[in-house]
Amino acid sequence: MSKEPTVSTEAIDLPGLGALTVVDLAQPLTETTPTIQLPEPFANTPPFRLHEISRYDERGPVSYWNWFECGEHVGTHLDAPNHWVSGQGGRPVDEIPLRQLVAPAVVIDRTDEAAADPDYLLGLEDVRAFEAEHGPLPEGGWLLYRTGWSRYAQDQEQFLNADESGAHTPGIQAECARWLAEESGIIGIGVETVGTDAGQAFELDPVFPVHHYMHGAGKLGLTQLANLDRLPATGTTLAAAPLKIEGGSGSPTRVYGLLPR
């Protein structure tokens, strides 16, 4: 079992930008980082594995270093449009415009609903209620969907919450996903769960509707986010930093929330 994300908000004074709070939105990356498990016959991703090269020893007297195996979709990571068949021909992870990676973000909180029902699905009425209180979703920005699921992020079993019918984790209704992808101005959806779709999303129509509609519209996903409870409903700048894997479908990603003080 990996350690919890450390306390991660600090005041930082930057020339020309003033004082910021930086919130670390990424989970630690370890051999126990929860990893998605698809049913047969789908191929699965290997988890994160670390291999020591030297540790101040005969293999390298002055240095300690490792190499690692990792899936593009392991741990806190970004889904590029070309990850899904509906986005085939769309942008790979190394070609995502910087204006989509450093962009405004809002947070919709459905922690109570997901605690009461692990299969809770966000609906269009939830988005409408948010907009009535906080104004429209940010044009060119991110919708971060807080469910409290990050409390399970260090434990594969609790995080996937699977039984004989598959995983039970919160997600988004198909019609809401379609509206967010095709009618709203957001360019990405970020979640605390192992993927942007619900654990039971293989039962929805279309299957995996967030992936289907968002990537089909050239939009992005971010998963396994931490510390969403540290962000206000509006006013965060998200800085997502995927590796530039050439032609890749995604990447493990460090993510910061920047808050002017």
Added chain:
Amino acid sequence: MSKEPTVSTEAIDLPGLGALTVVDLAQPLTETTPTIQLPEPFANTPPFRLHEISRYDERGPVSYWNWFECGEHVGTHLDAPNHWVSGQGGRPVDEIPLRQLVAPAVVIDRTDEAAADPDYLLGLEDVRAFEAEHGPLPEGGWLLYRTGWSRYAQDQEQFLNADESGAHTPGIQAECARWLAEESGIIGIGVETVGTDAGQAFELDPVFPVHHYMHGAGKLGLTQLANLDRLPATGTTLAAAPLKIEGGSGSPTRVYGLLPR
């Protein structure tokens, strides 16, 4: 041969932060990304390798995704204090404070000198001359050392520039490295080359003086940076985003330069 970094500066309007230019300082990550080669008997890092899991086919009809092998010190990457024996017991990459990862940066340009002499070593007099013109190095910030070497960043042979006497790439004199580590207020050094030390640094005293002194002082390194020519001498905010590899000695890292407009 990998493609060049794409044009990567854009004006982005952010709530509370105003208009920023974001400069992408990371190189693409591919199977041809240049990787350090140490002489016998040192163990070397494997390069980046990409493995397809499915591509809209029988292995996964709706998705395309990969897994990969990568060294912590491959491509644009961060060196944590525990990477070096002088920093043994120091911070691993997942515990670096956010105030060091999002911090001011200045750029010293020695492109002409490195073009004339690939073994050029930055000296204390270069730093003094910079400070006389631009003011002191930033307390808690980064020194970015521009050498023009990023022009070779897509080609292993040109980038390492090795002959029978080893690699020939620019670096920093031992006494200058000591001063930057022990007497200046900076917390990290960023370079365009494969490592923070010169290609011939195994001949210096101490060997690999930038690693020795900087990590011994708990400070950081950043390598294989791109687009340093897009940054002003002062006024950049660096945002370095290593993966949170628990206990790791470094990580491939996306890096942004944020410039208020």
